[in-house]
Amino acid sequence: ELQLVQSGAEVKKPGESLKISCKGSGYSFTTYWIGWVRQMPGKGLEWMGIIYFGDSNTKYSPSFQGQVTISADRSISTAYLQWSSLEASDTAMYYCAGARNGNYFWDVWGQGTTVTVSS
């Protein structure tokens, strides 16, 4: 069974860059889509984008297109979410989630990475 482990909490200043990670283990990662979900403090869940590990095909939610970059390194079974210039409004919990290719319901979740952006 696939397991996802995310990188630790981050505290950054506005304008700084950041790359957080989501490492998979226990299953063939290449047959999975990995998605990123944002949860702002006290709010609901929002899809940011997804990447297919088999060929790195990436799709973004319109709200996040151009705001973040999703990538993956198949050699180490790790997906990434990165920002080039953080804003205070990026303060949130970020979850990665996994779905087997052909399905788009997400049955594996990482533990979440808290990102705090404050001057």
Add this chain to the structure above:
Amino acid sequence: EIVMTQSPATLSVSPGESATLSCRASQSVRRDLAWYLQKPGQSPRLLIYGASTRATGIPARFSGSGSGTEFTLTISSLQSEDFAIYYCQQYHSWLTFGGGTKVEIK
């Protein structure tokens, strides 16, 4: 973008009673609908997919129904661990979550 609307926003239920949560899509999503549970401080957990299929390890007291634009999640005989926030999510056209329903102890 397909908009998912959940109701009610908050549902107060006594332990042992049943709860019915609703999810409406702004256009048909056929049966491409999943339900998730999120407890405070935890990651979401998949409960239901394909509108009515329970995910691995999910107790039979959770049941999903519906198709097209109207969906329901029913939790029979609520247990203490069921008090949480529930989200529906369509995956027919891209991915969108509903705003969530908080099930709280009455």
